[in-house]
Amino acid sequence: MLTINLIREQASSVIERLKIKNFDATEIVGNVLDLDRRRRELQTESDSIQAELNSLSREIGSMMKEGRKDEAEAARRGIGAMKDKQKQLADTLEEVTRKMQDELVRLPNLPHTLVTPGRSAEENVVVRSGGVVPELHAGAVPHWDLIKKYDIIDFDLGIKITGAGFPVYKGKGARLQRALINFFLDEGEKAGYREIEPPIVVNEDSGFGTGQLPDKEGQMYHVGIDNLYMIPTAEVPITNIYRDVILDAAELPVRNMGYTPCFRREAGSWGAHVRGLNRLHQFDKVEIVQIAHPDRSYDSLEEMVSHVESLLVKLELPYRIVRLCGGDMSFTSAMTYDFEVWSAAQQRWLEVSSTSNFEAFQANRLKCRFREKGAKQTTLCHTLNGSALALPRIVAALLENNQTPEGIKMPAILVPYTGFALIS
């Protein structure tokens, strides 16, 4: 959510910058400004009547104390009309404030000035790439065939137990999951992230704090009986640690990470290109989260990008890093880097990480602030997060790119974690 101050002070620049995201904000900004003006007028009026009521009540109090009962009674009778007026003003104020909030949450975050315009993923900017695209042997197949051949991931069993999109990992397949999770967490710890094991269901306040609610309600599994949501990413619980928190500037940046399963309903997104591990309802992911000082949040973003990149290098996967164009960015992001690995058997890039700076957009909802030493005022923090990494497509790429007639070779870095060098 953008701050009202920003809109009040820089309305035209807000509208201009949102055009990069192909969003016409003219009408909403106009409504917000009107409602804001209205809100402040109402508050001024309401406050002054309330002040008068408060002072009258105090007078009545002292009259009672001094035993001037008749005077008190008279004053009491005169107050009714003023009370009604105040009640009405307060109600209107509440309604106008709520309307303004409703408008405000419809505005996407402003893209950073480096973000280029564009309509779709084709217009994303490739920042750099690395790794070597492998030459596959004749008869190489996509991962959905490999997992059957070696009996390491079973979709049919998942369908039996739960439903489509809930795979069962078996034997070396399960061991590979655990190996990757441990590898990612160990690397994260070396990079200065504190490990968190959060709850994987969250309440409504948390869903609102990171922006999943109310908009993306349908994307989350909802446990109706207790009104809890299954997390779509560890970003939700880990970022919400800092909801309603005021940090010291010296603590920034805060670096946390966590492994969790992630649950996504992915309503309506099934079809071609989502076969096998490419899109699931439940998957594993290690997420890194930073809370940063606004002046240094882009340093944090670069640091996170380097960290994610180092993981792909160590896993010896061919990858590229793209900076999303305005049209491909999420509602909440100010700048996003996507990481894609080359899937040799599918002959396409698979997105394995999305690393973003949300600036103060999320922090404003979360009320996550910091205070400079000695300062009276608080300022909104910047929040950032990135996948480091999501497992399924990494597994898909590892299986496909490393397949040989003898079996699937594990990258050297993983062998101590898996306990085997070959899936055969």
Next chain:
RNA sequence: GGAGAAAUGGCAGAGUGGUCGAUUGCGGCGGUCUUGAAAACCGUUGUCCGGGCGACUGGACCGGGGGUUCGAAUCCCUCUUUCUCCGCCA
């Protein structure tokens, strides 16, 4: 799941209808003293929204929401959470 008790500022803990945003202690910050530190003493110390160039000033908040009243931290309703006892249990 059953019965009872409770929820107040960073923490501890007063306050049961009338200048209470809230006594006090601890912690934090600033100062005096000291070569420095400690101790002692003095001062200061919540958040949010308005008005004002500013000095300053109005309002809200005592777990959340609603109600009674001229007036609510204090009374009533409701939800949530915590604690104690019983039951169950990885």
